[in-house]
Amino acid sequence: MENEKPRVTIHMAASLDGFIARRDGSVDWLETSDNFDGGATMTTESVAEFLETIDCYVMGSRTYERALDFETKGLGWPYGDKPTFVLTHRALQKTRKTVEFYSGDLERLVGERLKPTFRSIWFVGGGVVSAECLRRHLADEVRYSIVPMLIGDGISFFQGLDKDVALHLLEITAYKNGLVALRYEVRK
Numbered sequence: 001m002e003n004e005k006p007r008v009t010i011h012m013a014a015s016l017d018g019f020i021a022r023r024d025g026s027v028d029w030l031e032t033s034d035n036f037d038g039g040a041t042m043t044t045e046s047v048a049e050f051l052e053t054i055d056c057y058v059m060g061s062r063t064y065e066r067a068l069d070f071e072t073k074g075l076g077w078p079y080g081d082k083p084t085f086v087l088t089h090r091a092l093q094k095t096r097k098t099v100e101f102y103s104g105d106l107e108r109l110v111g112e113r114l115k116p117t118f119r120s121i122w123f124v125g126g127g128v129v130s131a132e133c134l135r136r137h138l139a140d141e142v143r144y145s146i147v148p149m150l151i152g153d154g155i156s157f158f159q160g161l162d163k164d165v166a167l168h169l170l171e172i173t174a175y176k177n178g179l180v181a182l183r184y185e186v187r188k
Helices: 044-051 061-072 106-114 127-135
Strands: 007-015 019-021 056-060 084-087 099-102 120-123 141-147 167-174 180-186
Touching (some): 056 127
Parallel strands (some): 084 099
Antiparallel strands (some): 007 019, 167 180
16 A cells, blocks of 8 residues: 555535535435345445545535534534545634745645645545646546536536546446446546
């Protein structure tokens, strides 16, 4: 693991029509009552084991604020005790030692700060941050968890992406709850 090259992954859950949230930022549609008999099961143990492979998280300020809302509602902090870097130019509430706010250059953060320290770097939102990560050729892979829901309008997964980005499909997993996880390598 120590000699492994650092990997930057963009991951988000989105509706089938490509939205990560409603216009107001709400994600009430993420829970699904769908049932796909042929799908894989996500157990608490398998999810925990997978999350252990992630070294740090990077997110925009609105994603951070949404995570704080979840925590306030008793749903917990979804990023555990992993270092979490929040991209923002605003003064935000800091509720844990593992969170660090960053307002500088994204390439510098990834290249000079994150890659020398972490092997598995996950960008987890929002749409503008994901698009910027791709625009600057910082991402190695994109993981797209498609929720079986159409919401018609909202915040796009890659908000403001102004260029084509070629991808290579690596993996597809369908789950019992109807969610489909796609894993793509970013072609460089």
